[in-house]
Each structure stands twice: as structure tokens, then as C-alpha cells.
Amino acid sequence: MKKVGKLHSISRNIFFCLALMLAFSLNSFSQTEPVVAADAAVPASTTAAAPAASGGDAVAGKALFNTNCAACHKLDDKSTGPALRGVINKHTKEWMYKWIANSSAMIKSGDAAAVKLFEENNKAVMTAFPQLSKTDIDNIIAYTSEPKAEPVVAAGAQALPGAVSADTGVSNNVILGALSLVMFMLVIMLFLVNNVLSKVAKVNGIEVAKREKSLPIWRVFAKNQFLVLVSSIFLLLASAYFVYGWMMQVGVDQDYAPIQPIHYSHRIHAGSNGIDCKYCHSAARVSKNAGIPSLNVCMNCHKNIAEVSDTTATADYSKAFYDAQIQKLYDAVGWDKATQSYTGKTSPVKWVRIHNLPDFAYFNHSQHVTVAGIECQKCHGPVQTYEIQKQFAPLTMGWCINCHRETNVKMEGNAYYTKIHEELSKKYGVDKLTAAQMGGLECGKCHY
Numbered sequence: 269m270k271k272v273g274k275l276h277s278i279s280r281n282i283f284f285c286l287a288l289m290l291a292f293s294l295n296s297f298s299q300t301e302p303v304v305a306a307d308a309a310v311p312a313s314t315t316a317a318a319p320a321a322s323g324g325d326a327v328a329g330k331a332l333f334n335t336n337c338a339a340c341h342k343l344d345d346k347s348t349g350p351a352l353r354g355v356i357n358k359h360t361k362e363w364m365y366k367w368i369a370n371s372s373a374m375i376k377s378g379d380a381a382a383v384k385l386f387e388e389n390n391k392a393v394m395t396a397f398p399q400l401s402k403t404d405i406d407n408i409i410a411y412t413s414e415p416k417a418e419p420v421v422a423a424g425a426q427a428l429p430g431a432v433s434a435d436t437g438v439s440n441n442v443i444l445g446a447l448s449l450v451m452f453m454l455v456i457m458l459f460l461v462n463n464v465l466s467k468v469a470k471v472n473g474i475e476v477a478k479r480e481k482s483l484p485i486w487r488v489f490a491k492n493q494f495l496v497l498v499s500s501i502f503l504l505l506a507s508a509y510f511v512y513g514w515m516m517q518v519g520v521d522q523d524y525a526p527i528q529p530i531h532y533s534h535r536i537h538a539g540s541n542g543i544d545c546k547y548c549h550s551a552a553r554v555s556k557n558a559g560i561p562s563l564n565v566c567m568n569c570h571k572n573i574a575e576v577s578d579t580t581a582t583a584d585y586s587k588a589f590y591d592a593q594i595q596k597l598y599d600a601v602g603w604d605k606a607t608q609s610y611t612g613k614t615s616p617v618k619w620v621r622i623h624n625l626p627d628f629a630y631f632n633h634s635q636h637v638t639v640a641g642i643e644c645q646k647c648h649g650p651v652q653t654y655e656i657q658k659q660f661a662p663l664t665m666g667w668c669i670n671c672h673r674e675t676n677v678k679m680e681g682n683a684y685y686t687k688i689h690e691e692l693s694k695k696y697g698v699d700k701l702t703a704a705q706m707g708g709l710e711c712g713k714c715h716y
Contacts, residue, residue, distance in 0.1 A: 329411030525658035526620040539652035672708035
């Protein structure tokens with residue numbers, strides 16, 4: 269019998285490749301090491317807090333410190349006042365009782381330690397706290413006497429029994445490589461099978477019927493005039509739709525979120541800290557524009573806030589990143605946090621404007637914020653959740669008109685609106701007037 273191909277050699281090659289791929293996958297799997305949590309191999313005794321030196325309650329002292337002291341003091345860095353960690357090692361407890369109760373009286377009495385401390389801190393007067401008892405002060409001292417928590421490094425930690433591996437499978441590259449190899453082998457097998465079948469047919473005298481050439485599909489389509497007409501109309505309508513949609517988006521910058529020279533998180537300021545929008549954008553109450561807050565407004569708080577808390581950091585923005593942004597603010601205003609004084613060297617911050625209206629469109633913030641009582645979130649979205657500020661609304665003419673049609677006029681405390689409401693409500697036969705019925709759709713209100 270005539271041979272038509274080396275089938276046995278082909279099979280051996282295929283099985284050899286599959287065995288090689290399986291062996292490589294098992295080898296990669298066996299080399300994967302389990303990952304142990306950083307704190308799993310650290311004895312509990314190494315992280316236990318040292319006992320308070322003053323015998324007070326450190327937990328209660330932390331609450332008192334955050335309430336009374338944190339505005340001007342930090343534990344490890346100088347702020348308006350000196351760093352307070354280990355302060356009990358610098359002064360006696362009785363001296364601290366007197367100093368916290370009334371520091372100004374001690375300075376006037378000529379106490380050497382009090383005068384020296386006053387001079388070293390730019391003669392900043394410390395607030396008196398006569399309401400704090402000796403027990404309260406002992407608790408604060410206990411909190412400031414706690415050792416600084418050092419980061420735990422588990423470099424030589426061994427895996428504990430039952431530790432779960434973070435990556436116990438084959439890497440994606442190995443899997444993709446194996447799949448590619450299998451697909452390549454299948455293509456070769458199909459090619460070989462086709463070649464073998466062709467040889468068998470040739471040996472047995474079997475002729476394969478040849479396909480008759482047919483017209484290309486584009487020629488068939490061109491000969492059908494009805495299809496050509498319908499397709500042409502469809503293409504014209506579709507083109508007009510997309511062109512109109514593209515032209516209507518010219519000048520619309522919804523979701524525009526530029527990168528600013530100093531990263532400012534509304535999530536932290538307006539969200540976590542609950543700062544009112546109009547504290548920074550005070551011009552929105554009385555002016556056409558909301559205004560860009562002066563850096564002096566930032567320094568009202570950040571003069572004493574040189575770093576963020578550990579809980580502020582997120583997966584995308586670390587504590588070090590936020591602290592670097594505060595340092596950018598200090599560099600811009602010329603503030604030296606070490607000496608707690610201005611250096612006089614300033615540099616402007618080139619903020620990138622986000623919201624822009626055409627020159628022919630007039631919008632007055634005070635009319636909406638103060639008179640109408642509209643909340644900032646109505647136009648600017650939930651800014652208290654934004655890490656990076658963006659343009660929330662499209663700010664198109666249709667969007668503004670729709671808002672005027674849906675928003676009722678607030679008459680509380682406005683005699684003019686009360687009077688005109690009585691007249692117009694009879695005219696339109698409604699109980700409450702909308703801004704549109706008060707003239708909010710007149711062209712001259714917004715265009716001039």
C-alpha cells in the first residue's frame with residue numbers, strides 16, 4: 269500500500285510539545301512563593317505601646333490634645349508652637365500645670381523657662397486653659413509621652429501555618445503563551461490533514477470539483493438600483509445626524525477636569541472637613557464671578573496644617589503626595605514652616621480655568637446664590653466627592669432654559685418677588701411661579 273504521509277511522526281511531535289508545555293507550567297506553579305501579611309510574623313510585644321510616663325490615660329489625652337492643642341501643636345514637628353512629644357522631659361509637671369493654665373502670667377512674672385519658650389516661638393501667645401484640670405493635663409502628658417510609632421518591616425518574616433498565598437497560579441504570560449502554542453499546533457495539524465487528504469484523493473483518482481467564479485458582491489450591489497438608492501439615502505441621513513451632533517458639541521466641555529499646578533481635593537475640604545463652598549469662593553455671594561480663592565485664604569488653615577492624617581490617603585493618592593502639595597502652597601506664599609514665618613519670596617500659581625461661558629452669555633453668581641438661593645451643587649455637581657474638580661453640567665443654553673422652567677421662585681424674605689408673584693400667578697393661573705414665568709426666558713436676560 270502506498271504511504272500518504274508520516275502520521276506517526278506527526279503525532280509524536282504533537283505529544284512531545286504538549287508534554288513540554290505541561291512541564292513548563294508545573295515548574296512555574298511550583299516556584300510561586302506564598303505571600304504573608306506584613307504584620308503576621310511580628311510578635312505582638314513589638315507593637316505594644318509603652319506605658320505612659322505620667323501615669324495618665326493616653327487615650328483620653330489624645331482626645332484632649334486634638335480638641336485643645338492640635339490647632340497650634342504637633343507631636344513631632346514644629347507648628348505655631350513647639351513639638352510636644354516628650355515635653356515632660358523638658359519641664360517639670362508642676363511647671364506645666366502653671367504654663368497651661370496661664371502662660372501669659374508666667375511670662376510677665378519673668379520665669380526664665382517661660383520667657384525662653386516665648387522668644388523661641390516668635391512671641392506667639394499661647395491660649396490659656398484654666399478649665400483643664402491636673403488630671404486632664406496628666407492625660408495629655410501621657411499621650412505626648414508615647415513613643416513614636418515606627419513602621420514595621422517584616423523583611424525576614426517566615427510564613428505562618430495556614431498563611432494564604434496571594435498568587436498561587438500560573439502567570440498570565442505563561443497561559444497566553446500556552447494558548448498561542450496550542451492554536452499554532454492546530455493550524456499545522458489542519459494544514460497536514462488537508463495535505464494528506466489531497467494525496468489520498470490523487471492516488472485514488474478522485475478529482476475535486478472546481479468552484480465556478482461568481483460576480484463580486486459589489487457588482488451585484490451596483491446592479492440593484494433600489495439598494496443603491498436606499499443605501500444612499502441612509503448614508504446621507506446618518507452623515508447629517510453625526511455632523512449635527514458633532515457641531516452641537518463645539519464649545520461644550522462637560523467633564524473637563526484639567527490638572528492644576530497644586531492638587532486641590534474638594535473631597536477632603538468640602539467633603540471630609542465640611543468647609544462651606546462660599547468660605548473659599550466668597551465672591552459668589554456678591555459678584556458676577558465666584559472668583560479664585562486667594563492663597564491667604566488657604567493659609568488661614570494651612571498655617572498650622574503642614575501634613576495630612578494617615579486616614580486621608582487613598583489608593584491613588586498617598587499621604588506623601590498630599591504633604592507635597594501643601595509644601596507647594598508654602599513655596600507659593602513664601603512660608604517657612606520651620607521658623608513659622610514668611611520669607612517674602614512668593615511665586616504666582618497659574619490655575620487652569622475650568623468653567624467658561626461665551627462672551628455673549630451673561631451669568632451672575634450673586635443673582636443665583638444670594639437672591640435665588642441656589643445650592644452650588646445644582647450647577648457644579650457633588651463637588652464634595654470630587655478628588656479632581658471637573659465641569660459637571662454642559663452649561664448649554666438648553667440646559668439653562670430647562671432649569672428656569674423647572675425651578676420655582678423663592679419669595680421668602682423678598683417683598684418684590686412676593687408682590688410680582690401675586691400678579692403673575694393670577695395671569696398664569698398657578699400657585700407657584702417658575703423662573704421662566706418670571707421672565708427667565710427673555711433673550712435680554714442672558715444676552716447683551
